[in-house]
Amino acid sequence: MVINFECKGCKKEFDCEMGKIGINEQTWRPDFERPIICPRCGERTMDEVFLTELGQSQMTEATMDA
Ligand SMILES: [Zn+2]
Structure with missing residues (x-):
């Protein structure tokens, strides 16, 4: 799963x-x-990155699948 972050x-x-x-x-x-x-x-x-808005929806998708 690819996640989008901001450093x-x-x-x-x-x-x-x-x-x-x-x-x-x-x-x-x-x-x-x-x-x-x-x-x-x-x-x-x-702690050294932010989740971008895209990253947050990717995370939601990923954890729903799990
Ligand atoms: Zn960086």
């Missing part, structure tokens, strides 16, 4: 293949199979 470091939007996406039942945060990789900054955590 807080370089302020650029990018698409990232996240593999399977689930929800962590303890924290209610998304659980990704693969790391978030910004093409400019490298590996990022969830």
